Amino acid sequence: MKQVTELAMNAFVIESESILETAKTIDPEALAKAAEVLSKAPRIAATGCGHSGIAARHFAHLMCCVERPARFLSPAEAVHGGLGFLQAGDVLVWTSRGGKTDELIPIVRIAKEKGVTIIGVTENLSSPLAGQSDILLAIKVTRECDPDNCQGTTSFAVTNAVFDALQTAVIVRTGFGKEDFAVIHPNGAVGKRLNETK
Numbered sequence: 001m002k003q004v005t006e007l008a009m010n011a012f013v014i015e016s017e018s019i020l021e022t023a024k025t026i027d028p029e030a031l032a033k034a035a036e037v038l039s040k041a042p043r044i045a046a047t048g049c050g051h052s053g054i055a056a057r058h059f060a061h062l063m064c065c066v067e068r069p070a071r072f073l074s075p076a077e078a079v080h081g082g083l084g085f086l087q088a089g090d091v092l093v094w095t096s097r098g099g100k101t102d103e104l105i106p107i108v109r110i111a112k113e114k115g116v117t118i119i120g121v122t123e124n125l126s127s128p129l130a131g132q133s134d135i136l137l138a139i140k141v142t143r144e145c146d147p148d149n150c151q152g153t154t155s156f157a158v159t160n161a162v163f164d165a166l167q168t169a170v171i172v173r174t175g176f177g178k179e180d181f182a183v184i185h186p187n188g189a190v191g192k193r194l195n196e197t198k
Helices: 002-025 028-040 051-065 102-113 154-174 178-184 188-196
Strands: 044-047 070-072 091-095 117-122 135-138
Touching: 002 154, 028 091, 028 117, 028 135, 028 154, 044 051, 044 102, 051 070, 051 091, 051 154, 091 102, 102 117, 117 154
Parallel strands: 044 070, 044 091, 091 117, 117 135
Antiparallel strands: none
C-alpha cells in the first residue's frame, strides 16, 4: 500500500517538474505571436488525437470563454468535410507531443494550403507537423507519470498549462475583463459572484 501511495503522490512531482521545464523551454516571442494571431483570427480550430485531442477541446473552450470564436476539429471529421470550417486568415492550433500524428498531417497540410495560420504545440520541433507550422510552442516532458512511462499524463498536463498561458496572453492583449465574462457566464458560482457585483 505504501508503494502505491508513493508512486501516486510522485505524479504531482513529475508533472510540476515538466511544467517548470516547459516554462524554461517555450519561446516567449512565439507565445506573444500566437496570442496576437489568436486575438485577431475570425475563427479558431483546435485539433489533436487522444489526450492531445482532449486538451485541444479544452483550448477551444478557453477561447470561447474570452469571446474568440473557436471549435474543436475532430481529426476524423476534418478529412470528411470538417476542414470547410477554416478559411484564409483563420487559425489552426494542433497539439502532438511527437509531432508525427498521422491523422493530423493531412489536416495541417490542407489548412496551410488554404491560407490558415498554423500554431503547433509539440516537444519535437523537427517533426513533420512542426515543419508545416507558422508558430511553434515547445513543451518539455521529463516523463509520463505512470510507472511504464507510456500514458499521456504529464504531456496532457503540460499542454494544458501552455493553453492556459495562451488564454492569459489573449486576455491581456484583447483587454477582455470580468465584466465581459459575466455577460457570457451568468450561471455557476463564478457567474453568480460576477453578476452580483454589477
